[in-house]
Amino acid sequence: MNEGPVSGRPVELRHLRAFLAVADELNITRAAARLRLTQPAVSRTLAALEAHLGVRLVDRSTHHLALTPAGVAFRDRAAVAVAAFDEAVGPGRPGPRPLRLGHAWSAFGPYTTPLLRAWQERYPGTPLELLRIDDRTAGLTRGEVDAALLRGPVEAPGLVTEVLYTEVRVAAVTADGPLARRESLALADLAGGPVVLNPVSGTTTVELWPPHTRPTATLTVGNTDDWLTAIAAGRGSGVSTTSTAVLYPHAGVAYVPLDDAPGVPVLLARRDAPGHPALPRLAALAREIIARGALH
Known part of the structure; x- marks a missing residue:
């Protein structure tokens, strides 16, 4: 069924769920798979929502999709609305x-x-x-x-x-590297080589280091598993917290106390x-x- 602009028709929950899936995946194909819909159906639903709101929510002008400023603001409102709906119908669900x-x-x-x-x-x-x-x-x-x-x-x-x-911060270094043999480290000790950063969900940025001792190079990853793998492979060191050392032990990674890093x-x-x-x-x-x- 064709879905054009929703002028005169209310926005439905499916419009919000489709937008949130696209905002999450930043990819129409993956969003469609997550929603168990076809790619054209998700595209039409998103276009219909944008037509109703009168604003562009997703920037399609580049190779990779990105939310517009209006899309970023609307994502939070849409998430709250969907959560409120789920809460309202929750008591009627079995169990x-x-x-x-x-x-x-x-x-x-x-x-x-x-x-x-x-x-x-x-x-x-x-x-x-x-x-x-x-x-x-x-x-x-x-x-x-x-x-x-x-x-x-x-x-x-x-x-x-x-x-x-x-939580106290610790350094994560390659287990068979020279830094792993130290009893403690300072942030400056890590700055001489690449530092592995996880900007998606991590808390460490180059701003953690004083301006005069910031890392000479960085490697960006998308999750904790890739962060550990990169450090174990000797591609750089990282900074995390004591919980990571306890919950994510890795044979190729040694966790060493950091003397001069603020807590998290x-x-x-x-x-x-x-x-x-x-x-x-x-x-x-x-x-x-x-x-x-x-x-x-």
């Missing part, structure tokens, strides 16, 4: 609606297992799903999760964040809108788990 907790890497650090076990014991009627999503907000702004565990400052509109604790705050984030009814219980339990760990 309890799970509480989806996103993270880009390292989850809740050393508190991950205690949190999951305590939740299962106390609230068995509400499943807690831990989802790794390689995105700066772990899918929160796109409505894929109800809350997210994030690291470092997050500049995204429409989010409410709470600092739960702070771990945040519990949610959208600034009515959300899953179990969110207050999640926040309270997270605080309790941290306090309990600090006492031991």
Whole structure:
């Protein structure tokens, strides 16, 4: 069925879901596969939404799709709307609606297992799903999760964040390299060779180094797995937190303390809108788990 401009017709939920899939994938073909639709159907749906709004949401002028400034702003509003709809129809679904907790890497650090076990014991009627999503907000702004565990400052509109604790940074170096034999390192020790950065979901940028000692070269990757692989292969070193050292051990990577790097705050984030009814219980339990760990 042809889908032209939706003048006179309301925007439907499928228009928003199609746009969010495109905004996530930045590729019509992958968005269509995710939605189980044809590529032309997704293109028509997106065009219809843009026609209704009277703005261009996606820039198609380059080889790779990109969101326009209007598209970036609309993505957050669309994600909130879709999440609100899912919340509204949730009680009518068979079985309890799970509480989806996103993270880009390292989850809740050393508190991950205690949190999951305590939740299962106390609230068995509400499943807690831990989802790794390689995105700066772990899918929160796109409505894929109800809350997210994030690291470092997050500049995204429409989010409410709470600092739960702070993690210490460590250096990640090639296991058989000379830096791995050091008891501790400074940021300047890493600047002489390439530094592996993950701008998609990581917290390390070249601004972590003082201007006069910034890395001479960088290598960009898209997720934690590729970051580890690059370091293990001797293509560079990296900076992360102690949780990464605990949760992502790698035979080719050695984690060494960093003497002069500031800590990284771990945040519990949610959208600034009515959300899953179990969110207050999640926040309270997270605080309790941290306090309990600090006492031991």
